[in-house]
Amino acid sequence: DTAVSQTPKYLVTQMGNDKSIKCEQNLGHDTMYWYKQDSKKFLKIMFSYNNKELIINETVPNRFSPKSPDKAHLNLHINSLELGDSAVYFCASSDPLESTDTQYFGPGTRLTVL
Amino acid sequence: AQSVTQLDSHVSVSEGTPVLLRCNYSSSYSPSLFWYVQHPNKGLQLLLKYTSAATLVKGINGFEAEFKKSETSFHLTKPSAHMSDAAEYFCVVSDPGNTGKLIFGQGTTLQVKP
Numbered sequence: 001d002t003a004v005s006q007t008p009k010y011l012v013t014q015m016g017n018d019k020s021i022k023c024e025q026n027l028g029h030d031t032m033y034w035y036k037q038d039s040k041k042f043l044k045i046m047f048s049y050n051n052k053e054l055i056i057n058e059t060v061p062n063r064f065s066p067k068s069p070d071k072a073h074l075n076l077h078i079n080s081l082e083l084g085d086s087a088v089y090f091c092a093s094s095d096p097l098e099s100t101d102t103q104y105f106g107p108g109t110r111l112t113v114l
Numbered sequence: 115a116q117s118v119t120q121l122d123s124h125v126s127v128s129e130g131t132p133v134l135l136r137c138n139y140s141s142s143y144s145p146s147l148f149w150y151v152q153h154p155n156k157g158l159q160l161l162l163k164y165t166s167a168a169t170l171v172k173g174i175n176g177f178e179a180e181f182k183k184s185e186t187s188f189h190l191t192k193p194s195a196h197m198s199d200a201a202e203y204f205c206v207v208s209d210p211g212n213t214g215k216l217i218f219g220q221g222t223t224l225q226v227k228p
Contacts, residue, residue, distance in 0.1 A: 004157075031214055041152075041202055043218040056215055090157060094214055102148070103216060105158040 003027050004106035006091050012112045013081055021076045021109045023091030031055075031096050032074035033103065034066060037088040049074050050096065078111075086113045116141050118205045120219035128227050133177075133192040135222045137205030140186065146208040147188045148216070149179055153201045161203075164188060175199070200226045 004025045013019050025032060033056075034046040048056035052068045063079045078085060091106040121136040139145055149161040162173025169181045179190045188205060203222045209215035 033214065035216075041221045043158075043204065043221075045215050048214055092158075096214060102160060102163060103214065104160070105150075107157040 004091055004093055004104050006089075006106040006109050008109060009107065010110050010112075012114065014114055015081055015083060017081050018077070018079045019081060019111070020078070021089055021091075021111070023074050023076070023106055025072055025091075025093040025104070025106075027093055027095070027104060029093040029095045029104075030071055031094050032068065032071075033092040033094075034074065034076050035090040035092065035105075037090060037108070039087070043090070047074075047076075081111075081113045083113050086111055116143075116145065116207045116209055116217050118147075118207050118217060118219040120203075120205050120222045122222050123220065124223045124225065126225040126227060127195045129197055130194050133190070133195045133199065133224065135190040135203050135205075135224065137188045137190065137219060138186050139188060139205070139207050141207060147179075147181065148206040148208070149173065149177070149188075149190050150204045150206055151201050152204065152221075158204070161190070195224075195226045197226050197228065200224055 007022045031050045033048045035043050037043045046060050047066045049068045051071050065077045067075045088108045088110050090108045092103040094103040117140045119138045147164040150158045151161050152158050161177050162171045164171050164181045172178045177192045181188050205219040206216050
């Protein structure tokens with residue numbers, strides 16, 4: 001019973017390619033997020049969607065485009081991949097009606113751009 | 115602006131001895147504070163959260179943290195370390211604007227020696 005799942009777990013690709021990472025949650029949450037963890041393990045939010053609407057868009061290159069087909073899914077599409085995009089990408093979800101708004105994280109997708 | 119500072123990038127303890135991971139926060143509001151743990155090549159798991167209900171918060175696996183407003187601290191402790199506690203620990207503050215945005219500390223690597 002995986003709460004937040006991501007596919008693929010590992011992604012190795014060449015510079016300039018376009019790739020997608022998928023995220024699904026079965027917790028019934030309305031809000032989903034994408035975070036990036038760099039090589040120094042620093043985590044920073046990229047995007048947040050609430051019920052399929054974008055509510056947070058940090059300073060992220062427009063080569064990154066989140067897509068939410070329904071509130072249980074938030075996919076991340078990356079165009080023209082660059083070496084600096086190599087990182088671990090985490091999806092998370094939360095219920096904003098919960099007082100603490102705890103976020104539940106997926107297992108991560110390790111992206112390596114060669 | 116919200117921020118958290120983890121005072122130690124690396125902590126090494128012997129199995130069976132106490133653990134102390136230090137975190138200071140900066141917030142203009144009454145913050146929500148969290149500790150997350152990341153085991154090698156795994157996702158992030160919530161250890162505990164502070165939501166202003168009680169200053170001493172108990173979490174999973176014997177961890178607890180105490181919120182001290184006067185010291186702007188939220189240190190994580192455990193009386194007796196276990197080998198399985200070896201992981202990366204993140205102190206996190208929640209953005210007060212109900213956007214759900216989490217702001218992560220730099221992380222502390224906990225090493226447990228036999």
